[in-house]
Amino acid sequence: QVQFVESGGGLVQPGGSLRLSCAASGSFADMGWYRQAPGSQRELIARITSRSTTDYADSVKGRFTISRDNAKKTVYLQMNSLKPEDTAVYYCNTLPPVDKYWGQGTQVTVSS
Numbered sequence: 001q002v003q004f005v006e007s008g009g010g011l012v013q014p015g016g017s018l019r020l021s022c023a024a025s026g027s028f029a030d031m032g033w034y035r036q037a038p039g040s041q042r043e044l045i046a047r048i049t050s051r052s053t054t055d056y057a058d059s060v061k062g063r064f065t066i067s068r069d070n071a072k073k074t075v076y077l078q079m080n081s082l083k084p085e086d087t088a089v090y091y092c093n094t095l096p097p098v099d100k101y102w103g104q105g106t107q108v109t110v111s112s
Helices: none
Strands: 004-007 010-012 018-024 031-036 043-048 054-056 064-069 074-079 088-094 106-110
Touching: 004 088, 018 031, 018 088, 018 106, 031 064, 031 074, 043 064, 054 064
Parallel strands: 010 106
Antiparallel strands: 004 018, 018 074, 031 043, 031 088, 043 054, 064 074, 088 106
């Protein structure tokens, strides 16, 4: 059974950093980090191919970095210069996402 387990979230002050991890139960090609803020739709914010080509939503470009360690079956999201509007639950999934693969996510709260 495919499973993604996200971790690394928490409470951080504006301007701070966090590193999220997504541990996968199997190997996948293209992967993405998604987030869902209260009252908003879930959105794709970062993507990485099997060859580690990356792309970002404009809202996080230059601040977030997605990476992967295929040997560890883990995808990471380094988040710097965090803003209050980055507050959301963060998820990983394949690209395109598969409904049954959504995990619990990890909460990121940016607040002073």
